[in-house]
Amino acid sequence: MRDFLQEAAESGLQAMTARIVVVGNGMVGQRFLETLAEGPEPLQVTVFAEENRPAYDRVQLSSFFSGKTAGDLSLAPPGFFERHGVALRLSERVVEIDREVKTVRTARGREVAYDSLVLATGSYPFVPPVPGRDRPACFVYRTLEDLEAIRAAAERARSGAVVGGGLLGLEAAKALRDLGLETHVVEFAPRLMALQVDEMGGALLRRKIEALGVRVHTGKSTRQITDGAGARHRMSFADGSDLEVDLIVFSTGIRPCDALARSAGLAVGERGGVVIDDACRTSDPSIYAIGECALWKGAIFGLVAPGYQMARVAAAQIVAAHSAVPHGASNTAGVASSAATTAPAPVRFQGADLSTKLKLLGVDVASIGDAHATSAGAQCYTFVDERRQTYKKLVVDETGRRLLGGVLVGDTESFGEWLQLKLNDLPLPERPEDLLLPAPAPTLAQSLPGGTGSAADQERPLSGGRPAVSGLVGLAPSALICSCNNVTQGAICSAVEQGCTTLGAIKAKTRASTTCGGCAPLVTQVLNAELRRRGVSVDARLCEHFPYSRQQLFHLVRIGSLRTFEEILAKHGKGHGCDVCKPAVASILASCWNEFVLASDKQPLQDTNDYYLANLQKDGTYSVVPRIPGGEITPEKLIAIGQVAARYGLYTKITGGQRIDLFGARVDQLPHIWRELIAAGFESGHAYGKAMRTVKSCVGSTWCRYGVQDSVGLAIELENRYKGLRSPHKLKLAVSGCTRECAEAQGKDVGVIATERGWNLYVCGNGGMKPRHAELLAADLDKPTLVRYIDRFLMFYIRTADRLQRTATWRDQLEGGLEYLKQVVCEDKLGIAAELEADMARVIAGYQCEWKKAISDPETLARFRHFLNSDAQDDHVVFVRERGQIRPATVAERRKRSEGVPQEDALV
Numbered sequence: 001m002r003d004f005l006q007e008a009a010e011s012g013l014q015a016m017t018a019r020i021v022v023v024g025n026g027m028v029g030q031r032f033l034e035t036l037a038e039g040p041e042p043l044q045v046t047v048f049a050e051e052n053r054p055a056y057d058r059v060q061l062s063s064f065f066s067g068k069t070a071g072d073l074s075l076a077p078p079g080f081f082e083r084h085g086v087a088l089r090l091s092e093r094v095v096e097i098d099r100e101v102k103t104v105r106t107a108r109g110r111e112v113a114y115d116s117l118v119l120a121t122g123s124y125p126f127v128p129p130v131p132g133r134d135r136p137a138c139f140v141y142r143t144l145e146d147l148e149a150i151r152a153a154a155e156r157a158r159s160g161a162v163v164g165g166g167l168l169g170l171e172a173a174k175a176l177r178d179l180g181l182e183t184h185v186v187e188f189a190p191r192l193m194a195l196q197v198d199e200m201g202g203a204l205l206r207r208k209i210e211a212l213g214v215r216v217h218t219g220k221s222t223r224q225i226t227d228g229a230g231a232r233h234r235m236s237f238a239d240g241s242d243l244e245v246d247l248i249v250f251s252t253g254i255r256p257c258d259a260l261a262r263s264a265g266l267a268v269g270e271r272g273g274v275v276i277d278d279a280c281r282t283s284d285p286s287i288y289a290i291g292e293c294a295l296w297k298g299a300i301f302g303l304v305a306p307g308y309q310m311a312r313v314a315a316a317q318i319v320a321a322h323s324a325v326p327h328g329a330s331n332t333a334g335v336a337s338s339a340a341t342t343a344p345a346p347v348r349f350q351g352a353d354l355s356t357k358l359k360l361l362g363v364d365v366a367s368i369g370d371a372h373a374t375s376a377g378a379q380c381y382t383f384v385d386e387r388r389q390t391y392k393k394l395v396v397d398e399t400g401r402r403l404l405g406g407v408l409v410g411d412t413e414s415f416g417e418w419l420q421l422k423l424n425d426l427p428l429p430e431r432p433e434d435l436l437l438p439a440p441a442p443t444l445a446q447s448l449p450g451g452t453g454s455a456a457d458q459e460r461p462l463s464g465g466r467p468a469v470s471g472l473v474g475l476a477p478s479a480l481i482c483s484c485n486n487v488t489q490g491a492i493c494s495a496v497e498q499g500c501t502t503l504g505a506i507k508a509k510t511r512a513s514t515t516c517g518g519c520a521p522l523v524t525q526v527l528n529a530e531l532r533r534r535g536v537s538v539d540a541r542l543c544e545h546f547p548y549s550r551q552q553l554f555h556l557v558r559i560g561s562l563r564t565f566e567e568i569l570a571k572h573g574k575g576h577g578c579d580v581c582k583p584a585v586a587s588i589l590a591s592c593w594n595e596f597v598l599a600s601d602k603q604p605l606q607d608t609n610d611y612y613l614a615n616l617q618k619d620g621t622y623s624v625v626p627r628i629p630g631g632e633i634t635p636e637k638l639i640a641i642g643q644v645a646a647r648y649g650l651y652t653k654i655t656g657g658q659r660i661d662l663f664g665a666r667v668d669q670l671p672h673i674w675r676e677l678i679a680a681g682f683e684s685g686h687a688y689g690k691a692m693r694t695v696k697s698c699v700g701s702t703w704c705r706y707g708v709q710d711s712v713g714l715a716i717e718l719e720n721r722y723k724g725l726r727s728p729h730k731l732k733l734a735v736s737g738c739t740r741e742c743a744e745a746q747g748k749d750v751g752v753i754a755t756e757r758g759w760n761l762y763v764c765g766n767g768g769m770k771p772r773h774a775e776l777l778a779a780d781l782d783k784p785t786l787v788r789y790i791d792r793f794l795m796f797y798i799r800t801a802d803r804l805q806r807t808a809t810w811r812d813q814l815e816g817g818l819e820y821l822k823q824v825v826c827e828d829k830l831g832i833a834a835e836l837e838a839d840m841a842r843v844i845a846g847y848q849c850e851w852k853k854a855i856s857d858p859e860t861l862a863r864f865r866h867f868l869n870s871d872a873q874d875d876h877v878v879f880v881r882e883r884g885q886i887r888p889a890t891v892a893e894r895r896k897r898s899e900g901v902p903q904e905d906a907l908v
Contacts, residue, residue, distance in 0.1 A: 011173070021045075021048070025088065028122070029047070030075050031307070032120060037086075045086045046089065049092070058628065103409045105294050121256075122292045129226040131223075135644070137232055160181040160184070161243060162186065166254070169187070172251045173361060183248065186235065204391045221238040222235050222237060222238075231246045232247070233246065257293050277296075290307060292307065297761070299351075353422075370404040380393060381394040390410035390411040403428055403432075414435065440828065451605055485515060493811055502527075503856075515582060520816070544575070545575045546571065546572060550588070565589075580803075585728070587726050587803070591725070594726070596853050610689055611863070613851055613854060614688050615672070625655070625672055625685035626685050627683045629657070630660065637682065641677070641680075644677060649664060684724075695722075696743045698712075698735075699712060700713075728797070739755070745774070761777060763811070778822070791836060792836045793825050794837040
């Protein structure tokens with residue numbers, strides 16, 4: 001399918017500089033700018049925004065309370081406006097449109113002329129006219145400023161209520177819960193999410209949300225808000241009951257921001273909204289409206305995907321209009337002077353699918369098409385699993401051959417498949433009810449995470465389950481895969497043809513799965529199918545010696561109880577191994593059996609750091625890092641470290657993980673240093689291994705006046721539990737005693753933050769070269785549950801991650817993302833929780849301090865020498881004294897030393 005902007009640009013006509021003014025820089029306004037930037041130059045674009053920051057992701061707004069910053073949510077790529085010559089006017093509201101002279105005027109008195117004007121003014125929150133709605137600590141939930149105000153108020157509150165039980169209301173409820181407040185949801189309708197789910201689905205949704213500690217009040221009409229007796233507010237309801245809370249958030253719907261259009265005399269709907277046609281033009285052909293302010297055939301679309309489609313249409317129309325003046329023609333307005341020179345419009349807005357897949361307070365909810373079966377002749381199939389707390393409803397036409405809609409609560413795994421059946425009008429199976437049954441058992445290839453296999457293996461279930469209905473069967477190239485960004489199967493296949501062979505590359509090229517992410521599994525399926533169709537092997541093997549991925553090899557080792565590299569190579573590999581597979585196998589063996597890494601059969605597999613149980617530094621010396629659990633250390637142990645450092649002339653530094661690092665040790669000194677440290681009560685800190693490193697902590701409730709839990713005690717317990725745990729990459733943990741987050745837990749692979757009701761668990765932070773915040777996996781956990789979840793998470797990561805893959809990267813490439821991870825760890829979706837816990841228990845039981853073992857083994861000690869045939873020291877190690885300590889000499893300093901040039905700093 002040809003790109004719509006390219007169609008407009010190739011009309012055979014020469015573009016002139018046109019003046020485009022955009023009012024609004026929200027998600028839809030920004031998408032319009034990005035789409036316009038892909039078109040022909042030149043266009044002169046000015047953007048006015050009422051907010052003081054560029055566009056940000058309102059879909060992910062709740063993540064602001066889970067650690068995301070305003071910068072994380074930003075949608076504008078760095079340098080975007082400068083690179084494309086877009087003049088961005090922040091905090092500047094447009095107050096008037098003069099359609100006669102084609103100008104807009106701002107509240108600052110600035111006047112800007114336009115040839116085409118785009119209204120992307122969005123919507124504003126509707127607050128019902130309840131007496132007391134304007135009291136202090138009453139908020140709406142729309143902007144980052146709103147969220148900052150809510151967070152500030154929450155520090156002085158214990159409870160909060162959200163008025164409105166729709167999509168945004170439940171998002172707001174999650175925010176209050178993340179802030180540690182006792183949370184209530186007050187809904188006028190008899191059920192939650194009345195627009196998206198039916199009565200039975202709403203009842204299940206309520207039960208699941210209430211099980212999480214959120215109190216739901218349906219059928220409640222708020223009559224007034226007054227002073228409370230035990231809290232700041234009393235909400236009085238029409239039925240005579242009341243509710244007292246400290247903080248109230250209104251989330252009762254939206255209204256289109258159409259005041260500017262009204263004052264300019266543009267046509268608006270009876271209930272609001274700027275009337276547009278299929279080209280997104282208003283009643284003035286020079287003015288367009290897109291997003292939540294636009295009214296198309298009587299409908300306002302409150303989701304981002306239809307707004308993105310409108311942005312695409314408006315951009316195409318404007319490109320076509322301003323490419324319509326022949327080269328050399330005079331047209332000061334920059335538009336066509338007659339219909340005869342107007343380029344054909346490449347695209348039209350034809351409505352939008354409003355199907356949604358959501359994660360609300362940890363509960364999976366999805367709605368497709370005619371969820372309420374209002375179509376003539378509609379028939380329904382339903383499936384309820386009381387044990388797993390899931391509900392599915394399938395709505396089909398009177399023939400039973402076409403899908404009209406559906407509802408999914410508690411399990412949305414079928415959403416992608418159902419959506420493709422609906423969007424592409426594909427025939428249903430002979431027995432449509434089969435679509436309601438639990439998903440088929442994993443195939444032989446799928447049973448190993450990330451597994452590949454023959455085509456036959458990939459289609460053969462291991463046991464039971466309904467017949468699979470592939471989302472790819474019968475799809476045409478025009479089939480919509482990503483509705484948020486209007487990406488078709490053909491576009492993805494075209495991207496593969498142009499060299500995109502990974503999900504990340506597909507995202508970058510097409511934008512598929514970059515908004516809500518719900519289509520990621522299907523995008524991956526299309527990608528892999530297209531690669532196989534082109535004869536490209538979807539190969540994840542470890543190296544030429546093992547035709548398996550790390551994940552597969554891990555399972556083969558574990559299932560076969562294989563204990564040596566030779567056994568593994570003989571059974572599942574070929575050749576002699578290499579520098580890639582040997583350390584990987586060493587890590588797998590350590591993760592499975594936790595045996596001494598320098599045993600005679602394991603030692604040849606290790607890399608340099610593990611071979612010497614120390615971190616090799618740039619000058620050939622090594623660092624020594626004893627374990628200091630939770631950062632807590634006695635004066636006697638501090639003195640012992642100081643004495644060792646002084647005796648061996650080592651550089652000392654406190655690390656970011658609350659330990660003390662000793663640098664500059666020669667390889668022959670390592671056993672002597674560790675003998676003294678172990679005698680003082682220290683253990684190996686495993687800083688040399690791809691293993692669990694540290695658990696950082698604040699002082700918690702023991703000392704801090706803000707602390708609500710004993711963070712030091714928990715940090716020490718976790719560090720002692722997981723010390724020595726080997727993994728695909730190094731692991732760092734942290735525990736904060738309150739939401740002030742002094743231990744920076746949300747920047748760690750596993751982060752724990754105390755609440756008044758327990759502990760919040762965050763996972764997959766850090767990211768190395770690409771920093772990222774950890775994400776909330778579960779909230780308000782008691783300690784036994786917290787430890788179980790961490791056990792499961794770490795072992796699932798160790799089982800399934802690729803070699804040298806950090807948890808952040810693993811999470812980003814995990815199909816199903818955070819929601820899938822929650823299902824596996826917290827809900828035992830795969831039925832392997834007991835196995836994961838047992839694996840962790842086995843590793844913990846097998847722990848031994850590697851240095852304590854090393855210094856007691858003469859064979860191991862024999863390797864700690866610089867030269868195999870001599871006890872001489874390495875005279876290439878040169879230090880310089882600086883700030884009272886040693887450091888490695890630079891190349892220039894070494895050169896001067898060899899030349900005998902006097903130095904200001906002493907060389908040692």
